[in-house]
Amino acid sequence: MTRSDTVALEAPTAMPMDTSRWTNKRRDFLRMMGYGAGAAALGPMLMACGSSNSATQAETLRAQLVADEAFWTNVQNMFTLNPAKTFMNIGTAGSMPKQTLDLFDTENRKKAAESGNGYSNLLDLRKLAAPGFGVDPDELAFSANTSSGMCHAILGIPWQAGDVVVTTNHEHGGGLTPLNIAKDRYGIEISMIPMPVGNNQTAATYQNLFDERIRSLKAAGKRVRAVMWSSPTYKTGTLLPIAEIMQVVKQHELISIVDGAHLPGMMDYNYGELGMDFMSGAGHKWQCGPGSTGILIMRNKIRASNPLPLPKWYPVHTSSYSTRERTTNGTETFDIAASVTSCGSVHTPMFQALVNACQLWDSIGRKKIETYDLTLSAYLKEKVVERWGIGALYSPKDDPKLCCALTSWNPFRNPADVMDSVKSAAFVSRLQAEYPQGLIIRNSGFEVIGAANQHYAMRVSTHVWHDANDIDALVNAMWDLSGKMA
Known part of the structure; x- marks a missing residue:
């Protein structure tokens, strides 16, 4: 989409x-x-x-x-x-583009001159970046990079022993590492689908692979809880089809976690319409922002694109925590993205520069x-x-x-x-x-x-x-x- x-x-x-x-x-x-x-x-x-x-x-x-x-x-x-x-x-x-570099330099010098702090959830910046990704500011968090965002997404879910996460054998360590932590800490199971490669594939090929694996696990009495996949896979550049896999996810009422390291700045995706629960992407790759920046999309309201209840999730690295239950309709209860973005004093010039690059992309x-x-x-x-x-x-x-x-x-x-x-x-x-x-x-x-x-x-x-x-x-x-x- x-x-x-x-x-x-x-x-x-x-x-x-x-x-x-x-x-x-x-x-x-x-x-x-x-x-x-x-x-x-x-x-x-x-x-x-x-x-x-x-x-x-x-x-x-x-x-x-x-x-x-x-x-x-x-x-x-x-x-x-x-x-x-x-x-x-x-x-x-x-x-980074020249204008982004210039802004980064200016804001760094301003921060040094004024002895500025970074205690903020950067809502003003998130408001500027969110429209370009088709979500609201409460659904767009700034992270350190894709791996950081994947840790936030995966380790914030209250897993139970025996939960199964379906994924592929072509995943990046940024997603596999928190999965393995959850395996050792909570007792989840990881089920990997071997990925076919080359030109003799269609979107239906991958959609069917996920559906068949989930059905097979369920038939064996397994409790499938979530699906995690890379789109695209960093190994072969295969863009596992988000819309088609999301059809499978919704049919089986599962949590959806996308390693989208390469999506921001490359693909023009409306994440609100795609409806995944989590998408972690890089700010420093195709989006051409500074290093140590990432974009984490977190579904925080019910839309037609995904009518499933929002998954329970807890922040794991934050200075912001709300005990309120998340919404059951189309209006957010609280700003969940703030809990990822706000953790002590962040280096604000990095994210000012990232948003500058995002706005440049929007203008082009x-x-x-x-x-x-x-x-x-x-x-x-x-x-x-x-x-x-x-x-x-x-x-x-x-x-x-x-x-x-x-x-x-x-x-x-x-x-x-x-x-x-x-x-x-x-x-x-x-x-x-x-x-x-x-x-x-x-x-x-x-x-x-x-x-x-x-x-x-x-x-x-x-x-x-x-x-x-x-x-x-x-x-x-x-x-x-x-x-x-x-």
Whole structure:
């Protein structure tokens, strides 16, 4: 579920285009596409999906990216990234825009000059950020990062011995760690679903996997209490479909906990409409806020999107605690997000800067950013298919409900080399060291059904400071390096 975007920047066709640094080949491509003579604006990635001709599909996606290039050049100029490197690991860390850096510096100096404290639940800032995520201020808390938010969500639930939490075998430690604490402390059980990988999946595939596992556990007499999943999985970039899994959650009347580390700043989601109980995301990745910031969405009222009673929950790290029972209707009883945000004196400039980045995203248009990120990723996937074949992809490409801006694949000419962790790490290092673009990506290890050992694939993040040329350079360099390492 997405909202319509709000583009406060000028429309791309109204912006002057700086072509001084472009190659002749690039200018020829623009002339071929008719840029400036009625070329279509950037269209959704979905328009190109489903074609069996990956070369044609790639050309279509590239044309969409080029058609809006002037707009994104203006966006790219908002950042201070080192031009000697190409940063394609936003899934680990983003970069603050210049205006956010300036505000952070100003507020830090003001705080130092006035000997300011941070005793606050930051309601004024939460009011500014919440609309961009489709929730009310009492439902949006600021946390230290995704892992912090997952600890708040999971360890605040009053578990009983024998409660079962259904999750996957592709989860991050940020979610698995508090689950394991709850296992040892309260006696809960963790049931992991093995995740299929690659393009031969649909949203229904994952929806059915969760439904079948829950039904199987119930048939065995187990008390299933909650479902926890990553959307997307950080290992393969598979966007486990929130709306479809939420249908399963509501049918079985369960608590829903989403590790959405990569969602804020990448996807334009209305969390009130999606209806999950908890979604923990990062402020410092795709949202491009400072480090040590996160966003925790906490359902705090009954909406049509989720008519289930609100789960009992207690704060575990706070200076704010209400003993009142939570609401049974559409009006909150108290500000539950304050209990997460307020814990002693917080460093307010960090969250002022985070909100500044959120407002910048709102002004650009979250839908526009999502569309651009996904189109870059779709173009990358098609280029991967052209060089390595569709079997090399661990990320889905043809079901748009499963696609995000993380792309994972096996780059090795000998496919079995993907199980060599040392060789995989060397690939990442050499890609940055031996190619002039200074390409920075990461690898990730994960289980593959039927494989004897973990696979260590390459994972690439495509975001607002990239363009089609960056992807072309990446694919060419990775293809060249895979030949050298064959």
